[in-house]
Amino acid sequence: MKKIDENGRYDNNEKLHIATDCIILGFEEQKLKLLLFKRKIEPMKGEWSLIGSSIRLNEDIDAAAQRILKESTGLDKVFMQQLKTYGKKNREPGCRFISIAYYALINIPDHVMDETKEYDARWFEIDEVPNLILDHDEMVKDAFLQLKQDARHKPIGLKLLPEKFTFTQLQKLYEAIFRTEFDERNFRKKVGSLKMLKKLNEKDKSTSRKGAFLYKFNMGRYEKSLKLGHIF
Amino acid sequence: MKKIDENGRYDNNEKLHIATDCIILGFEEQKLKLLLFKRKIEPMKGEWSLIGSSIRLNEDIDAAAQRILKESTGLDKVFMQQLKTYGKKNREPGCRFISIAYYALINIPDHVMDETKEYDARWFEIDEVPNLILDHDEMVKDAFLQLKQDARHKPIGLKLLPEKFTFTQLQKLYEAIFRTEFDERNFRKKVGSLKMLKKLNEKDKSTSRKGAFLYKFNMGRYEKSLKLGHIF
DNA sequence: TCAAAAGTGTTGCCTTTACACCCATGC
DNA sequence: GCATGGGTGTAAAGGCAACACTTTTGA
Structure with missing residues (x-):
């Protein structure tokens, strides 16, 4: 059975890995959009997915999410909030990965995101989001529900x-x-x-x-x- | 620096551990109560805390929470829901532990919980909850907030x-x-x-x-x- | 017969909904 | 002068908050 190590490469460790995935939501041209990335590694290379990465040993989980966001998009000091942790034992084939999902909210025109070019990333309108790898569809669904919830009592307009x-x-x-x-x-x-x-x-x-x-x-x-x- | 291994004993592994903690809320005699446990291991042995344990390699995180609840209280097939994941790098002294908190809701008189005796556990009314170890106070606070939130649109009475x-x-x-x-x-x-x-x-x-x-x-x-x- | 909890209606106020037309301007 | 999006008011209905007394029955 194939394994993936903390840097995302294959590995044979029989251990429990932990990562964060980021659901990046933006608003532009009167539309809510989701930023997706083309997966760069096997398996499922080339398919659309959320961006994520392992958490480092000496890093707060919130900081890990911020770091991953910055590495993949250049976005810094952006609103980000923990969403939910996904940890079904078979959610990642061949390796035990628990993922703490975060969601970020931005006003798209406010940000230049050059880094997304090298990641093959694209904004999708919410009605046009393609199928995603693993349980990322579920994460996105949960993020939209959470956004609805937050919109009731929090000034999300400030971010979007x-x-x-x-x-x-x-x-x-x-x-x-x-x-x-x-x-x-x-x-x-x-x-x-x-x-x-x-x-x-x-x-x-x-x-x-x-x-x-x-x-x-x-x-x-x-x-x-x-x-x-x-x-x- | 002291380390704790996956079974809660001291250890020197430089690795990231992952656990769940359970916030067990109950209703009895027209009062909301919280079940707390006297910690059985050093450090902070004897202090009040939530019950928790490491997640096993081949176990869904939801199942881990259910297992821990059952082991410590005998409660089985009880309503339980993921609350939030706590992962500040220094939240546990001497060891990197990320904890996925769950909260359970029960009607206290409906359940016999013999196992709690061997754990030195006690129900506390919400106004009388003592200080807890680590960030367990924060977890409890978040659980009560979540309960308020859930009470708005979910039939929590069914559980409590x-x-x-x-x-x-x-x-x-x-x-x-x-x-x-x-x-x-x-x-x-x-x-x-x-x-x-x-x-x-x-x-x-x-x-x-x-x-x-x-x-x-x-x-x-x-x-x-x-x-x-x-x-x- | 009384103590103790269960149960019940009305009114005023405020919020929500439904609905259609004029305004300002650049082209 | 007209097309385009910006901006406004009113009336009817429904929901919420405030408020006090009667009922039942076991002891």
Whole structure:
């Protein structure tokens, strides 16, 4: 039976390996996208997969995820959060690998990611994500569920939108995450009432002749008091 | 620097170990409780801690958690869910250990747990939980947060309550989880409207002369349609 | 007959939903 | 002057929060 060592090469150690995999989600052109990589090693070389690597002996697991992200994309100091650990005994053929999955959120146009070229990486719209190797499909599915969950009470727009954004962009982001459409008037009214946005005296004229006001996040305001209605 | 091997004994391997720890939460006498164990090995022998153990090479991580739970308490086929993985490089002194934490939910009176005697284990009410070793305090804190989260949309009562229960018991459970009190009339109205309970033709007369009707869970009904109000 | 827990309704307020038209501008 | 996306208000319905008294029955 084939084995893979800590650097991803073949090896015969009968041991338990541990790695992290990164689910990199981005927002661009009003669409949620996932960054995938062409696998560089056998088995399954050339197939689409998440990027991952073994954890080093003297490295925090969070740091390992950040390191892998940086090595493969150049992204640094980007929002990243532990998702879940995948550890079925046969999840990786020929070798026992436990993988701690992390997910990252970025606004795609904000970042230059030259490193992705050498990795043969590509952004996929969420409806066009191909089949992935191993249990990576499950990881991606879980990441989208988690994103929906986080979107309810955390300012994920801070990570996925540019610093200044229009109301329309914000709405498209939430529509992409929840895969639905919202009434524009109700959306503006609701978001407005949360007082989490600061209106700027600038307009983005790139999408209309009239121009749309730009907003920034204001923070705070993400906790609600404990009422029955918020529980069930 | 001292090392600990996969069986928890001292050892000099310079390697990365992986374990699971179990946060065992129970409900009894209208109180949420946590099962803690007196640590049997050095260092920190005799201090209160969660129960945990290394993961075996050919064992799913979920199975490892179930095994550890069974070995230490006798609990079998009990609800258990992955919580989070803890992997700071210095979380365990003298040895690199990554721990995948799981949390279990049980109705305490439903279970006989003889094995806990040989482990020197005790249930603690949530307000009386002592300081724990390593980062176990953090794990417990995270477990309670997760429980709150789960209580919003999952029928956790199924795990924490007996099969048949009274409205009062259900309310006390939610009050314990959310650490607050609810108006009794509003609680009955709200829970009633969810249609997740089936009223039985039996009464529990153990807590009042009048007797309280018993209920069972009906399942389903835990998903809500996607409206703005459910998002923010 | 009384103590102790079980059980029940109404009202005001606020939030959510549904729905359609005018505005500003560059071309 | 017209096409394009930006921006706005109102009414009806439903959900939530606040609030106090009656019922049952065993001792």
